[in-house]
Amino acid sequence: MRTFVKLIGFCLLMFSIYLLGHNIVFTTNVSPYWWRGIAADGSILFLAIGVLSLVFLPDAFKEIGWVSTAVGILLVFMSSRAILNPTSLWEFFLAFMVMAVGYKLFSTGRVPLL
Helix, strand or coil: CHHHHHHHHHHHHHHHHHHHHCCEEECCCCCCCCHHHHHHHHHHHHHHHHHHHHHHCCHHHHHHHHHHHHHHHHHHHHHCCEEECCCCHHHHHHHHHHHHHHHHHHHHCCCCCC
């Protein structure tokens, strides 16, 4: 039963990432400057490496995750190719509620509201 609750928590986490992420668009259009495409691709790569290392690596390697995340954010601003579409307050609230409940289920295996 505990494994099933953790699976539900993981599914809720993935759903909340979808709710938050479907309004973010990364584009890599051809531009006259050669570094813009590299910066857009690099931002996705560095952000993914940063998040994965912060979540899965031991505490001794957390600096790698923070540096990688900072480089990814810097590359997003350099490339000017991350488009944030507007979202409603209700959708934002729903996504964070689903994320919080999903994380609680996934980390503890207990239903947080009961």
